[in-house]
Amino acid sequence: MQEEEVLGKAYDARLMRRLIRYLRPYKRHVALGILLSLLVSAMEAIRPYFTKLAVDTDIANGDKNGLLVTILLFLMVMIVRGLLQYVNAYLTQWIGQKTIFDLRMEVFRHIQSRSMRFFDRNPIGRLITRVTNDVEVLNDMFSSGIVMVFSDVFTIIGIFYFMFAMNAELALVTLSVLPFLFWGTFLFRKKAREAYRDVRLQIARINTFMQEHITGMLVDQIFRRERRSYGQFTEINAAHRDANIRSIFYYALFYPAVDLIGAVSIGLIIWYAGANALEGTVTIGTVMAFVQFNEMFWRPIRDLSEKYNILQTAMASSERLFQLLDDTTTIAVAEHPVPLDSVQGKVEFRNVWFSYTPATDGTQSPEWVLKDVSFSIQPGQTIAIVGHTGAGKTSIISLLSRFYDIQKGEILVDGIDIRRLRPADLRRHLAVVLQDVFLFSGTIHDNIDLGNEDIPADRVKAAARIVGAQRFIDQLPAGFDAEVKERGATLSVGQKQLLSFARALAYNPRILVLDEATSSVDTETEFLIQAAIRKLLTHRTSIVIAHRLSTIQTADRILVLHKGEVRETGTHAELLALNGIYRRLYELQYRHQEQAAQ
Amino acid sequence: MKPLLRLIPYLLRYKTTLILGVGTVVGSNLFTVVQPLFLGKAVDEFKLGVETHTYVTSDLLVWAGLIVGFSLIAGIFTFLTRQTIIVTSRNIEYDLRNDLLEHLQRLPYSYFQNTPTGDLMAHATNDIGAVRNVLGPGIMYPSDTLLTCTLVLTLMFFQDWQLTLLSLIPMPLVSIVVYRLGKVIHKKFDERQEQFSKLTTRAQENLSGIRVVKSYVREEYEIGRFEKLSSDYLDKNLVLARVQSIMWPLMFVLVGLSLVITIYFGGLKVIDGAMTIGTLSAFISYLVMLIWPMIAFGWVMNLLQQGAASMARLSAIFDTQPDIRDTEATDRSVTAIAGRVEFRNVTFRHRGSERTVLQNIDLIVEPGTTLAVIGPTGAGKSTLVNLLPRLYDVTSGQLLIDGLDVRTIPLDILRTHIGYVPQETFLFSDTISQNIRFGAFNAPEEELLKAADISQISKDVDDFPNKYGTMVGERGITLSGGQKQRTSIARAVITNPSILILDDALSSVDTHTEEEILRRMRVFMKGRTSIIISHRISTVKDADMIVVLEDGTIVERGTHEDLVALNGRYASLYRKQLLEKELVEL
Ligand SMILES: Nc1ncnc2c1ncn2[C@@H]1O[C@H](COP(=O)(O)OP(=O)(O)OP(=O)(O)O)[C@@H](O)[C@H]1O
Ligand SMILES: Nc1ncnc2c1ncn2[C@@H]1O[C@H](COP(=O)(O)OP(=O)(O)OP(=O)(O)O)[C@@H](O)[C@H]1O
Ligand SMILES: [Mg+2]
Ligand SMILES: [Mg+2]
DSSP: OOOOOOOOOOOHHHHHHHHHHTTGGGHHHHHHHHHHHHHHHHHHHHHHHHHHIIIIIIIHHTOHHHHHHHHHHHHHHHHHHHHHHHHHHHHHHHHHHHHHHHHHHHHHHHHHTOOHHHHHHSOHHHHHHIIIIIHHHHHHIIIIIHHHHHHHHHHHHHHHHHHHHHOHHHHHHHHTTHHHHHHHHHHHHHHHHHHHHHHHHHHHHHHHHHHHHHHTHHHHHHTTOHHHHHHHHHHHHHHHHHHHHHHHHHHHHHHHHHHHHHHHHHHHHHHHHHHHTTTTSSOHHHHHHHHHHHHHHHHHHHHHHHHHHHHHHHHHHHHHHHHHHTOOOSOOOOSSOBOOSOOOOOEEEEEEEEESSOOSSSSSOOOEEEEEEEEEEOTTOEEEEEESTTSSHHHHHHHHTTSSOOSEEEEEETTEEGGGBOHHHHHHTEEEEOSSOOOOSEEHHHHHHTTOTTSOHHHHHHHHHHTTOHHHHHHSTTGGGOEEOGGGTTSOHHHHHHHHHHHHHHTOOSEEEEESTTTTSOHHHHHHHHHHHHHHHTTSEEEEEOSSGGGGTTOSEEEEEETTEEEEEEOHHHHHHHTSHHHHHHHHHHHHHHHHHO | OGGGGGGHHHHHHTHHHHHHHHHHHHHHHHHHHTHHHHHHHHHHHHHHHHHHTOOOHHHHHHHHHHHHHHHHHHHHHHHHHIIIIIHHHHHHHHHHHHHHHHHHHHSOHHHHHHSOHHHHHHIIIIIHHHHHHHHHHHHHHHHHHHHHHHHHHHHHHHHOHHHHHHHTTHHHHHHHHHHHHHHHHHHHHHHHHHHHHHHHHHHHHHHHTHHHHHHTTOHHHHHHHHHHHHHHHHHHHHHHHHHHHHHHHHHHHHHHHHHHHHHHHHHHHHHTTSSOHHHHHHHHHHHHHHHHHHHHHHHHHHHHHHHHHHHHHHHHHHTSOOSSSOOTTOOTTOOOOOOOEEEEEEEEEOTTOOOEEEEEEEEEEOTTOEEEEEOOTTSSHHHHHHTTTTSSOOSEEEEEETTEEGGGSOHHHHHHTEEEEOSSOOOOSSBHHHHHGGGOTTOOHHHHHHHHHHTTOHHHHTTSTTGGGOBOOGGGTTSOHHHHHHHHHHHHHTTOOSEEEEESTTTTSOHHHHHHHHHHHHHHTTTSEEEEEOSOHHHHTTSSEEEEEETTEEEEEEOHHHHHHHTSHHHHHHHHHHHHHHHHHO
16 A cells, blocks of 8 residues: 655646646536626626716716616616526536546546556545545535636626726736736736645545554454544644645635735726826726726626635646556556457466566566466366465455466466466356455345346345355345445354355356355355355366365366465375475364374 | 534634634735725826826825735735634644544444545545535634625624615525525535445445456456546535535625615605715615625535535534444453453344344363364354453353453453454555564564464565565565465564454465464464364364364364364364364375
8 A cells, every 4th residue: 555645746738728628528517607797797796887877977966767778777787687697507517527527437437447466555545535425515615716726817808998098007007917817826826736736635535544454443443442542643644734734824815815916906996097197197987987997807806716615726736636547557458459349268378477666667576475386277177276375366366356466477268378368257157255355335136246237136046045045145134135335244153254255156157266265154155165166166267275175176177276386286196296385284273183082 | 513513622622823813814804905095095196287287206106005914914914814724724634634534443344344545545535525625714714704794794884774674684685595595505415425435435445356356357347436426426416516606606696685775765765865875886886895795604604514514424423333342341350351251042143133142152271281172064163262462352141351341351461461363364464573573562572473474474584585674565465475474473472462353364374384373383372372263173183172163052062082082073074084084185
C-alpha cells in the first residue's frame, strides 16, 4: 500500500481545458445558461430605471394612473426576471449534475479495468474518495462555476467597452489597479492551491482510515485498541482541519484585498475627477457613471474571486482524478486478441518466473515468488498443488487468471499464450474458488449467480445442493432470497465458503480451480462435496489446492511447490516412493491419527 | 431544524471566538455601510468645485482616502470574521468527526454486521460536511441579515411607520414560503444523502470484492449497477435543485413586491402632498438595501435545511446506545482474570432473528485447561466463543468468568485478558510488526520474536527483504492465506492472555507448520485457559475436554478416549478422518 504522493507542479490551463472537455456534450445548455445569466443581470440593471421613471415622471407629474401602470410593469419585469433566474439556476445545476455523472461513471469504469497491482497499491478508502467526494466537489464548478465565470467575463468586457467609450483616460486610471489584482491573485493561487491539494489528500486519508477501521472494528475492540486508533484518527482529522484552516486564511486575506483594490479604484476616480474638474474634461455625469461602472464592474470581479475558491478546489480534486484516469496499470491486451469461444482445458506453465515487485530498473534481482515453474494439465485432468504456506500456490492461480503478468516464461491455455487472449475471455472459462472468501450484500441467490442472468435458477439451486449449502439455506426464513449482509457478516465462515464454492460450480466452467475451497468446512460436508463433485469433474480440467492431503487423493497428478519452485511431481504413490517433501507432509498429517488410534 | 440543536454544546465550546466573530461581522458592516456616504460627499464636493470653479483636489483626496481607509478597516474585519467563524466551523467539524468515530468504537459487533461501511463513511464525510456548511454562513449571514434589517427598519419606521408597515406586507409570505420550502428541501436533501450513502456503499462493496468481480468477469454488471445508482443519485439531485432553485428568485420577487408597494403607496402620498419626494427616495434606497440580506437569508435557509437533514442522520448514529459496555453493575474491583469459564444454561439468539443459535449450554472450563469445540458448519461454535469477549451478550442464562457474570467484569479487563484469534483474519495496512503488536504496542522486541516464533510466522518473515517492517496490504492482501492467519495468531499470543481462543485458527496452514505451531502452543498454553475450535481431530484430540456442538446444543462431551468409546458423533468423525488416511494409502 502506498501513501499518496504530493503532486508536482500544477498546470492550470491544461487541467482546465481537460475539465471543460466534459462540458462539451452540453455546450448548448452552457450557452443558454450564459445567455440567461446575462439577461438576468441586465434586468437587474433595469430596476433603478423603473424607480427613476416612477419618481421623476409619474409622481412628479401627479399621474396616479401612470404610476399604477409603471409599477405594474415593474412588477411584471421582476416576475419575469425571477422566472428566468429560476430556469437558469436549475439549468446550471442540471449541467453540473450531468457532467459529474459522466465523470463519475468514467472514473468507476476506469477503476474496474485496472489490474490487480493497482488494487494492491491503492487502499479502498482512497478509491472511494475519488469516485464519490472528489467527483462531487466538481459539481459546483461545472454548475454555477463555469456559467457564472463566462457571464461575469462578458459583463466585465461590456463594462470595459462602455468605460473606454466614455472616457478612455479615466478608464485607464480606474483600471490601473488591475495589475495589483492579478499579482494578488497569482500569490493567492499558489498558496491556496497547496492548501486545497492538501485538503484532498487528507480527505482520502480520512476515508481510508474510516474504511479500514470500520471494517476492522472487531479487531480494534477485541484488542482494546480504541484509544490508540482514536488518537491516530484525530491526527489525520487534525491534518485535514489544518489544511482547511490554511485555505481559509488565504481566502480570508484574498477576499478583502479584492474589495480594497476596488475601493482604491474608486478613490482614484475621485482623485482624477478632482484634478481634472477645471479642465472640463470630466463632467459630474461621467463621475457618477464611472462610480456606478466601478461598482458594476467590481461585483463580477468579486464574484469571480468567490468562484476562484470553487475553481481552486475543483482543480485540486481534478488533479487527483486525472491522475487516476491516467493510470496505466492494466493488463495489456494484445492488439489482435485471439478469440476464445470454447476451451478444451489444456493448461500449461512453461518456465514461469514471477515476482510481485518486479525490479523496474533491472539492476536488482526481484523477489521471485515463482521460480521456473513448469507443468502441464491435459483436458479433463485434475492436478493438485500442495506445499507449505507461502509457497506460491495462490500466486499460480492468480497468474492463470491473469491477475498479474509474468516476468519470464509462458502460460498457455489450449496451447495459446494467455497474453494473446482478452482477459475476460480467458476468465469466462475459468471459475476460481478464491482462498479469501468474499460475499456481496444482496441475497444468497445473487451471491451464487452474481447477477448473471444466463445462469438459470435451478443451476443455482443445484450448485448449492452439491456443496451441501442447501441445508442451511433452507433453514433461513427466505431461503435463497435471504438477505446477505456486507461480506456475509451474518453467516458462519463455513457457510460463506460453501456459497463461494457453489458460485464457482454455478458458472459451470471448463477449468475449475479450488484454492483451499473447503478449509473451513467440517469433515462430513467436505466428504459429501468430494463425492458430489467427482462426477462433475470428470470432463473438466481442475486444479485443487489443499493442505489436507485427503482432499487431493484422487488427483491425477500432484505438484509439490516449495518456496516458489516445483520440487516434486507425480501421483500420490510415486511421490510417496520418492521419499521427499510430500512423504514428510503425509507422514506428519497421519501420525496423530495413528497415535490416537492406538 | 430541531436536529441542529444538538450542535449547541459544540458551539458553546467556541463561544468566545464566535461572539468575537459576530462582533467583526458588525464591524465590517458598519465600515462598509458608511462608504457610500463618503462617496456622496465627494460627489457633492466635486459638483460644488465645478460650479464655483475652485480647486477641490485636496478635499476630494480626503474623501478618497477615507473610502480606502474604511475599506481597509472593513477588510480587516472581514478577514477576522473568516478567521473566527469559518475557522470555528472547521473546528466543530473536527470535533464532530472525532466524536463520531469515538461513538462508533463503542458500538457492538452486531451494529457493524448490520450497517454498511459505505453508509458510515458517507456520514463521516458528506453529512458532517453539510453540517459544517451550516456553521459558517449559518452564523455569519443571519447576524448580517438581522443587523441590516434592524438598522434599516428602525430608520424606515422613524420616517413613516404606515408606509413601513405597508411595505412589510409581503413579509409573512416570505416566512410561509421559507417554512414550506424548507420542509420540502429537508426531505429532498435527506433522500439525496441517502442515495449518496448507497452509492458509497456500492463502491465500497465493489472495490472490496474486486477479485471476485474480476474472476467472474462481472465488471460490466457491476458498472451497470453503479450506473443505475449514479443515475438515481442524479435524479435525486435534480429534484433537490428544482426545489432549491425556487428560493432565491422567490425571495427576490417578494422583496420586489415590497418595493412596488412602497413606490405605489408612497407615490400616492407624495402626489397627495402627504410626503416629500426626498423621503420616498430615501425609503426606496433603504428597501434596496434589504434585497441582498433577504436573498442571503433564502440561501442560508437552504443550507440550514440541508444541515438539519444531515444532522438528523448523524443523530441516528449518535443515539444508538452501545448495549455492550460498562454499567453500574460493573464491578470495578476486578483487575485480573484467572480463567475459569462457566456457561450456565446459556441460550443465544441474534437480535431480530427467530433462530436459536445456542441452546441451554452448560459448560465449565477450569483455569489452565483446554477445551476443544468441534461440530459441523454453522453449529454455533464461533458464536459460543464470541460470548467470552462480549461481542454478544447471552439472551438468557449466564456466562461466568472466575465466577463472575461477564457483564459485571469491566470490559477493558475482560478483553485485555482474552487473546482471540478470530476465524476470519483481519490485518491492517501497516507493517507486520505493528500488526503483531496491535494489542501490545509496548511489547519489546523479544516478545515480538517469541510470538512470531510460536505462530511460526517468523520463518516467512525472515525471508522478506524488510523483515518485520514489511508493509501488508489492506486486510493483509499481499500476504498468503497462511501468513495472514499466523500473523493473527502472533497478535493474540503477544498479549499474554489468561484465556486464549483459537477459532479454526489453523485452517489455512499446512500440516507441517500446523504441527510446529501446536507444539509451541502446548508450551505457551500451560497455565492458560484455552478454547480451540477446529474441524480436525488431530488438533482437538489432546484437549482436556472436547465438546461436540450441533445445531447449537452440546451433543457429546468428554476426552478423546471417552468420545471414541462413546461411539457417537465424534467417533464417527474420527473414523472418517482415519478413513481419509486409508484412502490416501490406497
Ligand atoms: N499481492 C501480493 N503482493 C506482494 N506479495 C504477495 C502478494 N500476494 C502474495 N504475496 C507473497 O507471495 C508469496 C506466495 O504467496 P501465495 O499466496 O502464493 O502463497 P500460498 O502458497 O497460496 O500460501 P497459503 O497456503 O498460505 O495460502 C508469499 O510470500 C506472499 O507474502
Ligand atoms: N449476526 C447474525 N445474525 C443472524 N444469524 C447469524 C449471525 N451470525 C451467525 N449467524 C448464524 O448463526 C449460526 C451459527 O454461526 P457460527 O458462526 O457460530 O457457526 P460456526 O459453528 O462457527 O460455523 P463454522 O464452522 O462455519 O465457522 C449460523 O447458522 C449463522 O448463519
Ligand atoms: Mg494461498
Ligand atoms: Mg465459525
